[in-house]
Amino acid sequence: MPAERLPVIKNPSPKRRGRSSKKLLLFLFVFFITLLLVLFFQSSLSKITVIEIQGQELVSPDEIGQAAAVKPGDHFFSVSTSRIEDQVKALRMVESVDASKHFPGKIVIEVKEYAKVAYQISDGGQVEALLADASIVPVKVQGVALDMPILSGWANDDPLKTKLCLAMSKVPSSYFSDISEIKPFPSDSFPDRIKMYTRSSFEVQTTIGKLPEKIKYLDSYIASLRENKITSGIIKLLEADSHIPFDAEPPAKTGASDGGAAAPPASNKDSAKTSQTSVQNNASSAANSGKDAKPPSKETSQN
Structure with a gap:
């Protein structure tokens, strides 16, 4: 009587297990990055702490600050330096403006007045x-x-x-x-x-x-x-x-x-x-x- 053949049980494919592990690691990485970003934007590091105005002589710093429309506490990354330059340059005495951002939290506005x-x-x-x-x-x-x-x-x-x-x-x-x-x-x-x-x-x-x-x-x-x-x-x-x-x-x-x-x-x-x-x-x-x-x-x- 011929011997009965036993069914062969296949081992799980190692490739599938590796793919699942990679997906889990990617999910955890994205989760922690998102969490860090949320915490960062809620911290003081993401806010403007200092606004430095240079070069002015006849125009008061307060007037330049009002024209720039930025103040300490505003989000650092949401401020546009080009917008600051356009708004400050609209002042009558100002010939040119150079605005720059310096992390963390510093905005420098350099003004050149008309002679x-x-x-x-x-x-x-x-x-x-x-x-x-x-x-x-x-x-x-x-x-x-x-x-x-x-x-x-x-x-x-x-x-x-x-x-x-x-x-x-x-x-x-x-x-x-x-x-x-x-x-x-x-x-x-x-x-x-x-x-x-x-x-x-x-x-x-x-x-x-x-x-x-x-x-x-x-x-x-x-x-x-x-x-x-x-x-x-x-x-x-x-x-x-x-x-x-x-x-x-x-x-x-x-x-x-x-x-x-x-x-x-x-x-x-x-x-x-x-x-x-x-x-x-x-x-x-x-x-x-x-x-x-x-x-x-x-x-x-x-x-």
Whole structure:
């Protein structure tokens, strides 16, 4: 009788067991990652803790912060730096903005303001900055240093004021470091004539059209005068450059805005002529030696 064949029991396939283990591990991995993300976004690490504003001078940090529309406690990853840049750049005084995020929780907003050329004081005593196009921007930052000349005696709609601001914007601000105030001083011959007061006790007369060229030589001119013991007076930078003492200035013509010249020091006409000749010789020597000074000419008639 033939032997009966016993059924063969197949062993479970190891491949199926391996696939189940991998699925379980993947599920556990995704679960823990999800859990960590939930915990992270609920923690303080995912929130803005510091907003740092740099580069501003005339626009207050509070105004920039309001324009940026971000505050500590907002979600760090939900803030768009491009949106911050667009909103802050909409401020009138701001030329460009660079916003960046630094993990964890720090936002840096770097602001570049439009260059100011001068200041003015409003009727209410408010300090206002003037831009190259004569646009007026109230200075809201307390204690800002008035490191540019103050324009006084100008109407806000005066076209010559706009022309002056544009001329000043074409010259490095360092050339105006000694100028404290600029006033209109028109005459029949020079409708755009201006009067500038220096911190070194000189009064400077020139025109708006000649200002970008003449202002470059002013410091050297004053230095030449001081070398000849001349510490005050009127410097005329017109068709020709000259210096006269305060008491030698003839009375202003009717209609010319004198603007309140500084008190004249004691001097006599003979010493003034001697001083002027000495200054001319000294300035000529300085020009020959390569200095930037522009030699003055003989005194011209007052316009």
